[in-house]
Structures are given as C-alpha cells and as structure tokens.
Amino acid sequence: MGGSNPTDHPAPPSSPLTPSPPVLLVVYGRGSATARGVLTAGRRLCTAVFLGDLGDPKVAADLAQLPKSATVVDTAGLTEEQLCDRAAEFGAAGVITFSDHLLRTAAAVAERCGVPFHDRATVEVLVDKFRQREALAAAGVQATACRTVRSAADLGPALAATGLPAVLKPRSGAGSVDTCLVRSATELADRYAEFTEGVASPAVFVLEEYLVSDPTVVGEFWGDYVSVESAIRDGEIRTVAVTGKLPLAPPFRETGYFTPALLPAGLADEVVALEQRALRALGIREGVTHTEIKFTPDGPRLIEVNGRLGGHVSDVLKRSAGTDLLALALRLALGALGAFDPPEPVLALGADCPKVAFQYFISPPADGLAPGSGEVLDGLHHLPGVDLVDARIDPSWRADWRAGTEWLIGTVYGSAPGHPELRATVEGIHRTMADFWS
Structure with a gap:
C-alpha cells in the first residue's frame, strides 16, 4: 500500500539526546509551493512527509528533486481511507496542502490524524465556487x-x-x-x-x-485588483499583507505581482475589512488564506477566497519585507508559533518594508504567439531593478489562454525603491518584450 517508491519510508530516528522534530504531512500536488521550497522552509522546524500521486508526471518530477533522505509516500491508486490510514502511521503534528484540488484530501487526513485544518464543511465552500457565492450571500457579505x-x-x-x-x-x-x-x-x-x-x-x-472594473482607483497602469494574505489560528485572523497586481492579460491571465500594493489612503483598511468578513462567513478557522478583491464602481468586491497560500506571494513578500509566508504557513499547520504573533502586516512602504519586490510573468499578450530569441530576454538583465530572468525557451511553444495563468515561459524577478521606479522598470520590460512575441 502506498506504491513502491524507494523513498517511501519513515524518517530516520533522531539521537536519544535530541528531541525528534514534529512531523508535518504535506499533501502534495500542483499548487502554490514547490516541494523543495517546503523542505527548505521547514528545515529545523519539522520533518516533512510528502504524500503525492507519482502517477502525475509533474508531481513525480517535483518530488524526484528532493534529497534521497526525504520521505515520500506514493498515493497513486489509494482510496481516501487507505491514504488516511497510511498518513496516520507517521504520528503527525500537522497537515498542509498548497493545492486547491487536494484540500478535500488534506481535510480527511487532518481529521484522521486529529490535527487542526479546515473542516470538511469549510473545504466545500473553498473548492466550490457556487457554494462559496451562496455562503457569502447568505451571510450578507456580498451577493454575486x-x-x-x-x-x-x-x-x-x-x-x-x-x-x-x-x-x-x-x-x-x-x-x-x-x-x-x-x-x-x-x-x-x-x-x-x-x-x-x-x-x-x-x-x-x-x-x-462580471464584476465591472473601476480603473480610476489605482490607475490604468496597475491591475484593478489585489489579494489579501492572512494567517488564522482558532478563528483569530491576522492580516499578513496586501499584494498588488499588474493588469490581466486576456481573458483572465495574471501577469505579475508586487508587494506592497499601491493603494489610496484608507483603501487597504476597507479591503482588509471585506476580506475578514468573508473569511468569517466561510467558517475559516485555521491556516493561511489568499483572497482576491476587485475595485469596481460599487467599491471593493470579492473575486474569490482560497484556503491556501497564494502562488508567487511568498517570494515577493520575503524580498520586500523579510516576511517568510511559507514558513509561517508551516508553523501554523504545526501549531508551533506558541503565542499567535505573526509579523506586522505589510500594507505600505516603510521601515519594515523598505522596497517593492515584484515578479513579472513572461507570458504572451495574445493567443497563438510564439517566443522569440533568447537574446531579447538577455536585454532584460540591463534594466534597473531586475535581479533574475528565469525562462526556458521552446520554439514549439504556443500560447493557449485556456491553460490560464501558469501557461508562461518564465518569470522576471526584481525590486525597486518605490512604485514610480517599479513602473519605470515594468515599462522597460514591456519595451524590451515588444519584439519578442511573433
């Protein structure tokens, strides 16, 4: 049971003089954190045990990059009951997942192991967009x-x-x-x-x-929506950050993130208040959440609430303010924070957040386009604030809007001392990329 993966074994025992680190079960799939990232964030904090379907080529490739000492359980072919029985053998202190489609599985594992996680009823409104809209309307938060x-x-x-x-x-x-x-x-x-x-x-x-946009709120250069990242323990909600966005590519493909967001005075408080009302209405009591909110002529309105770490957010938050949201998510899952005291929220530039960090997704502006020469991408390194261009060019690659946000060939990472400088850098990226897609 659990497959024949050679790494499917319990973690090695610790020295009698050294307490064993707590075991964290990571229900792993395609999602918002990589296996290697989880292992790095959990170093000296826990022993991560990865439960993953090795029949999925992407999952298998991710988990194959882990050191041989890592514990991986192949869940391919297991029923929910078998998976939960296998998970219970590890005496885990916590359960976490970074994948929307595995929230139900993680909830079942947590229930079997007796550790905190979203309960099953909460998971249903997190993974079901219709039920989520119904719950928000019934609670008087937002009718959509x-x-x-x-x-x-x-x-x-x-x-x-x-x-x-x-x-x-x-x-x-x-x-x-x-x-x-x-x-x-x-x-x-x-x-x-x-x-x-x-x-x-x-x-x-x-x-x-469709939630109609009001581009005057933050200006047409920037995305007309933000995300709010929160940490929750036993129903107590603490805001971690508000993340700004670059404008969507058609039809709804994200093109980049930056932290902190650029918002008019008072708007961050309004956005956070709406987000917290939504979290309470959906019954969320544990973990890290990622809630998207759009600016409309009727004020901020909820796009959706996600019951896991937001993709790409941890990187920009760590580089802008030093806040390691991935590590915080692991600590919450383990109940290892002691007193519930997350870092101060990152809402604006200041002493605790001295710069704006960004990710720019190298994704075509329209469907059917092909990537050009890598020499064009080399030119991005000369732009102020660009630290890394991580891209893999395949001449046969073609854009496909149906594949959504992740259908991209790479990411530009960087930072700027302020939002005007960030805008200048992004404009430079746009100019450089103008001749790239054909």
Whole structure:
C-alpha cells in the first residue's frame, strides 16, 4: 500500500539526546509551493512527509528533486481511507496542502490524524465556487449572481440570472484555467461547447456576473485588483499583507505581482475589512488564506477566497519585507508559533518594508504567439531593478489562454525603491518584450 517508491519510508530516528522534530504531512500536488521550497522552509522546524500521486508526471518530477533522505509516500491508486490510514502511521503534528484540488484530501487526513485544518464543511465552500457565492450571500457579505451549468440546457437560464457580460469558469478550478468572459449568448454557447466537446465526463461550470472594473482607483497602469494574505489560528485572523497586481492579460491571465500594493489612503483598511468578513462567513478557522478583491464602481468586491497560500506571494513578500509566508504557513499547520504573533502586516512602504519586490510573468499578450530569441530576454538583465530572468525557451511553444495563468515561459524577478521606479522598470520590460512575441 502506498506504491513502491524507494523513498517511501519513515524518517530516520533522531539521537536519544535530541528531541525528534514534529512531523508535518504535506499533501502534495500542483499548487502554490514547490516541494523543495517546503523542505527548505521547514528545515529545523519539522520533518516533512510528502504524500503525492507519482502517477502525475509533474508531481513525480517535483518530488524526484528532493534529497534521497526525504520521505515520500506514493498515493497513486489509494482510496481516501487507505491514504488516511497510511498518513496516520507517521504520528503527525500537522497537515498542509498548497493545492486547491487536494484540500478535500488534506481535510480527511487532518481529521484522521486529529490535527487542526479546515473542516470538511469549510473545504466545500473553498473548492466550490457556487457554494462559496451562496455562503457569502447568505451571510450578507456580498451577493454575486452565479448559476451552475451542467449541460447546454442550463446556459439560457444561467444567462438570464447573470446578465451580460458574464464569466464562465469551472465550478472547481484554479489559475484561470478554462475561464473566459462572454459578451453574448452565442459566445457563451460556443465557449461551453469548446470546453466540453469530446469530454466523456465534462466538468460542472458556473456562470457568474462580471464584476465591472473601476480603473480610476489605482490607475490604468496597475491591475484593478489585489489579494489579501492572512494567517488564522482558532478563528483569530491576522492580516499578513496586501499584494498588488499588474493588469490581466486576456481573458483572465495574471501577469505579475508586487508587494506592497499601491493603494489610496484608507483603501487597504476597507479591503482588509471585506476580506475578514468573508473569511468569517466561510467558517475559516485555521491556516493561511489568499483572497482576491476587485475595485469596481460599487467599491471593493470579492473575486474569490482560497484556503491556501497564494502562488508567487511568498517570494515577493520575503524580498520586500523579510516576511517568510511559507514558513509561517508551516508553523501554523504545526501549531508551533506558541503565542499567535505573526509579523506586522505589510500594507505600505516603510521601515519594515523598505522596497517593492515584484515578479513579472513572461507570458504572451495574445493567443497563438510564439517566443522569440533568447537574446531579447538577455536585454532584460540591463534594466534597473531586475535581479533574475528565469525562462526556458521552446520554439514549439504556443500560447493557449485556456491553460490560464501558469501557461508562461518564465518569470522576471526584481525590486525597486518605490512604485514610480517599479513602473519605470515594468515599462522597460514591456519595451524590451515588444519584439519578442511573433
């Protein structure tokens, strides 16, 4: 049971004079933290045991990069009960996952091991976009028209409820995969047919009202939304940061993050207040959350709440303010913080956050484009504030908006002393990249 992976074994015993570090079960899949990143953040804090489906090539490749001493349990083919029984053998002090589609599994493992995590009811509203909208509306936090679509017959009634334009997306999904804006009934029908054609068991989709943007709030150069990162223990919510965004690429592909966000006076408090009302309405009592909020003519409105660490956030937060959100997530999962005292929230530049750190995603502005010469990317290194260009060019690569945010060839990492300097750097990246895509 658990496969034949040679690393599927308990961690080695510690010296009798040295207390054994607590075991943290990492329910691992494609998500917002790498296996090596987790292992590094957990060094001297815990013994990480990775539970991963080695039948997934990406998961297998990630876990193969771990040192031979790491403990990996192959979960391929295991029932939930078998997986939980296997997990319980480790006497774990905590459970964590960084993957939306594994939240249910992690909740089952945590329940079996008797350690804190989202309970099963909370997980359901975190992974189900329709249920989440229902829960937020029932609690009086935000009413957003949203309908489920199980077949083409549901399209008309759903559109009558949401109006146009509307957003079509999987009921359970992440990273803007198969997510698009529709402006007519014909376009909706075409897109739904595209998503489901030839699929034996099509996913359930939702159609929801489009949240109209107000670009005047932060200015058209910047993204019209932010994310709020929070740490929660036993229902007590502490804000860790508000993360700024660069504008989306069509239809809803993220193009980059920066910390701290650039917000008018008082807006950060308004955004945080909305986020905390949402977390309480959804019953979230443990862990780290990543909540996206959009600026509209009606004020800030919730896009969605995610019950795990946000992708890319930990890096920019650590480089801008020294806050290691990944390590904080591990400590929360272990209950190892002692007194619940996370770092001061990162909301603006100051003594505790002396610079703006950013990630810029090397992703095409439109579909069907191909990457150009690596010499163009070499030019990015000469821009002020650029520290690293991590890219892999495959001439056969083509953009595919259906694959969402992660369909990119690399990332530019850097920092700037302030937001005006960040803007100048991003503009320089745009100029350099103008001739790259063909």
